[in-house]
Amino acid sequence: MNDESVPARHSAADALQRAARGKVSRMEHFQLRAIRRTLEPGVLDDTLRWCQRTIGQQWITIATSRLHRIHHIERLEFLAPHKSFILVCNHRSFFDLYVLTAALLRWKLRHRIVFPVRSNFFYDTAAGFLVNGVMSFFAMYPPLFRDKRLASLNALGLEELAELLMQGETLVGIHPEGRRNPGDDPYQLLPAKSGVGRLIHAARGVPVVPVFTNGLLPNNLPRQVLSNFDGTGIPIHSVFGSPIDFGELLAEPPSARLFTRLSERCLDEVRKLGQEEKALRAAEQQASAGSVPAQSSS
Numbered sequence: 001m002n003d004e005s006v007p008a009r010h011s012a013a014d015a016l017q018r019a020a021r022g023k024v025s026r027m028e029h030f031q032l033r034a035i036r037r038t039l040e041p042g043v044l045d046d047t048l049r050w051c052q053r054t055i056g057q058q059w060i061t062i063a064t065s066r067l068h069r070i071h072h073i074e075r076l077e078f079l080a081p082h083k084s085f086i087l088v089c090n091h092r093s094f095f096d097l098y099v100l101t102a103a104l105l106r107w108k109l110r111h112r113i114v115f116p117v118r119s120n121f122f123y124d125t126a127a128g129f130l131v132n133g134v135m136s137f138f139a140m141y142p143p144l145f146r147d148k149r150l151a152s153l154n155a156l157g158l159e160e161l162a163e164l165l166m167q168g169e170t171l172v173g174i175h176p177e178g179r180r181n182p183g184d185d186p187y188q189l190l191p192a193k194s195g196v197g198r199l200i201h202a203a204r205g206v207p208v209v210p211v212f213t214n215g216l217l218p219n220n221l222p223r224q225v226l227s228n229f230d231g232t233g234i235p236i237h238s239v240f241g242s243p244i245d246f247g248e249l250l251a252e253p254p255s256a257r258l259f260t261r262l263s264e265r266c267l268d269e270v271r272k273l274g275q276e277e278k279a280l281r282a283a284e285q286q287a288s289a290g291s292v293p294a295q296s297s298s
Helices: 005-020 026-038 043-064 096-107 126-136 148-167 194-202 221-230 256-297
Strands: 068-071 085-089 112-118 140-144 170-174 208-214 236-240
Touching: 005 026, 005 148, 026 043, 026 126, 026 140, 043 096, 043 112, 043 126, 043 221, 068 096, 068 256, 085 096, 085 194, 085 256, 096 112, 096 170, 096 208, 096 236, 112 148, 140 148, 148 170, 148 194, 170 194, 194 256, 208 256, 236 256
Parallel strands: 068 236, 085 170, 085 208, 112 140, 112 170
Antiparallel strands: 208 236
16 A cells, blocks of 8 residues: 555545534444444454454355355456455345355455445444444445435545545445345346446446346345255355456546446446356256256166
8 A cells, every 4th residue: 555545545534424424313423433444454454354254254154055156256366366346246135245255255355345335224223333343344334325415425435435445455345226126037137326337437447346146035134044054045146257348438527427327337247147147047957957856766
C-alpha cells in the first residue's frame, strides 16, 4: 500500500460518516463507525481476515459439504494474489455470497471480504451487529438504505468500496439485481440496478468476476444447514466465469445510463453462466438417475 492511498480512503469513509450523522439512528451511526474501523490496516483487520478464511470458511464449508458443487474456479487462476476484485452474482438467497466466498477462501483467497447489505436489522439493531460479527466477521459493509431520502449515503458507501478495492487485497461481493429474486425460475434474472455499475466505474481497472449459483434456500439458515445432513437438501451448483471485458464502456464519462449499462453487462455474463449451471445440474441428475438401476441390479 502506498502512502497516498491512506488519505484518499479516509476521505471517503469520513464523508460517509459526516453525511450520515443526524440522518440515521444512533445505532446505525455507531455501527457504521465501528465496522469501518475494522477495515483500517492493523491488528484488528488482520485478525478479521484470519477469522474469515478459517473459522468463517470452515463453518460454511461444513454446513454445505454434501451439497455444494463448485465449477470452473480455475478461471480465476490468473488473478494476482494481492489485487482486489469484484464478485458479481445472481441473488436467490441471503446466503449466496457466504457460500461463494467460502469456496474462494478454501481455494486460496486471502482477501478481506466485504459486501453491502440492507441497513434494516443488520445496522439498526444490536442483534444485527451481533449476527454480522459472528456470521461474517463484519463482512456486511457498508449498509444500503431503502429510504430514498438516504440515497446519497448509498452513493458515498459505493465510493468507499471503490477506494477499498483500489487499496488492494479486498473482495467486494455484490448483486447486479439489487435485491433477492423470489421468482420460481432461477434462470430468470431481475433487471439490473445501476449501483454495481457505479462501483465498477469508480474502481476502474479492478477485475470483475461473474458467478451463477443455484440451489440455496431463500432465507432459512437452520433448514439449509440441516438439509446438508438429513438428505433433504438439493445440490448447490456454483459456476465461476472469467473476468468481464467491458470494452470501451469504462472510458466513458460517468452517468446513470452508463452505470446501468455496466450492470447489464454483468448480468449478461451471469446469465450465460446460468445456462452452464443448468446443463451441469441436468447432467448430474441424469447420472444419478442412471445409477439407481445399476445399484439395484447388483
